[in-house]
Amino acid sequence: MTKIEGLGDWKRTQYCGEVSDKEIGNTVTLMGWVRTSRDHGGVIFIDLWDKTGIVQIVFSPQVSAEIHSRGASLKSEFVIAIKGNVRPRPQGTENTALPTGKIEVVVDEMKVLNESETPPFELDEEQIGEEVRLKYRYIDLRRERMQKNLLLRHKATQETRKFLTEKGFLEIETPFLARSTPEGARDYLIPSRLNPYSFYALTQSPQLFKQLLMVGGADKYFQLVRCFRDEDLRKDRQPEFTQIDMEMSFVEKEDIMEISESLMKRIFETAGHKIKTPFTKITYDEAISRYGVDKPDIRFGLELKDITDIAKQTDLKIFHQVLEKGGIVKAINVSGGAETLSIKVRNDLIEYIKGFGAGGLAWIEVKADSCHSPIVKYFKEEQLNRLKEVLGTKAGDLILIVADNKQITNTALGSLRMKLAEDLGLLKDVEPFSLVWVIDFPLLHYSMEENKLEFAHHPFTSPVEEDLKYLDSEPEKVKSKAYDVVLNGTEIASGSIRLHNRALQEQVFKTVGLSKEETEEKFGFLLEALKYGAPPHGGIAFGFDRLMAIMMGEDSIRDVIAFPKTQKGICLTTKAPSSVNEKQLKELHIKLDK
């Protein structure tokens, strides 16, 4: 049995990764974890690890037989403290791969502070299944990748606080336990013990509170804040996630954009990355038209082209069926695709596209002086020529065509575009980080399922003044003062100039069919606040986890969160959520329906 000892009067003199040749000759006290040991029978080398790195410590029989044999008994991830002498490594045994590779520490005394079971996975192994990693997250966190991610995340949060403070922002906390509001995502509900049959909702975002702070004269607010949404999860969506939330008074959207760009610049600098500012701006309409999505990755081509006019003139029945229902036909041109995309791959793409509700995907191979495709016989020479012209094809290209209603066509082809970029390696030689503003969003959009108008952004977004005249007649034509930041095809921020005029806010509510009574019941407190000197204001919120993940080259936000949840919302480390006992339920007046 290993004897476990207390620290006693031992004090750490420096971190493992900080021992350098400046300390040669000094006695140091180090503490950390046993990473790997190399036992040569005589001399024993151990890599001692802490968050700063690794230093080689040496157990030599020349010091004493006792310390040598105690060194031999150490196992992986034991926690130890050592006192020893720093000396240069013998000539020829330096390790240039290690920052501390010029020196080593000869152990004179050691305390074993704690033992460890053999870890369930190797800490220097890259490819470990996520399930095991999350179950033993505290061990996973000792690995270099997670250490790096957490450190960078820390630096980014600190830089954010520093930067916004310099700019005159106040960090103000807002409640998590809040009122459930009808719009938006599903709420996480918290029963109130003191108020039987009533529930709080965990905030989906501090949206309303930050607006109230503006009415309260805060002028410039920010918060690194947790948000909660009870929706299905993805690799970039966790039930609780972090936003950099900001709001400013007496500003227009250009002011928000400018401060956002500066903030992004500073954050990327913490990771040693330079980004281009100002960001490229693209309107919502243009994004949909050229990329099919409102979060375009503009680092590569493969742009969507509307070929509805050409399709109209062909004899292809499917096209005409789609057109009669008011649909559209769009296409992309895959350079060299006739060769690189086999028939089998094309069939896979068809399956992929069907996942978005599209009926199918047609293809046309472009040859030097002809076109090859099952549907080419329905095209006249002139139509094929126009098609080639619109898409800018050359011999060996492959045209991919989707015909469906506007939304499905754009979404399907836009997603296909991203998939092809990935599959064909189009993202290899592009700039690593491309930030884009998407602007001029519509204020409202029509929901087919709900059969009514809905808010495209959120209910407090200000319409563009010039479009107010359409609010009653053609509400879908009204543009809003909303803006998104898109990073490499992922939405990382969203914001808007808000409505601060009560009458206009009420008019907007009316447009989506909310009655005065309903709005009073649901948002009465905000409408009330707008009565009392609400300044013009606007803001933005950055999805901090997404930003961090992309900046660190991680595929999932789970890898930039210390304790993330699985796709079913389970914490594998703590086994939350769990059942609770009868007493707890009774206090909350809850009966389970099981």
Add this chain to the structure above:
RNA sequence: GGGGUCGUAGUUCAGCUGGUUAGAACGCCUGCCUGUCACGCAGGAGGUCGCGAGUUCGAGCCUCGUCGACCCCGCCA
């Protein structure tokens, strides 16, 4: 709510057309080794093939169900 991929030793994986005793690497254990840093050498232990049914003379492999992880659609103002 729906579609898909995966689940075999502690870990990462292989396991052919259903056929003898389920393999490899790393890790782990024992021994040897005084300059390694992916130390080396010799030996060894380690398996509910996620779980449950079914088909079959026989199932890691086929079928159905179920559980879990992941990816996607819907959803996420």
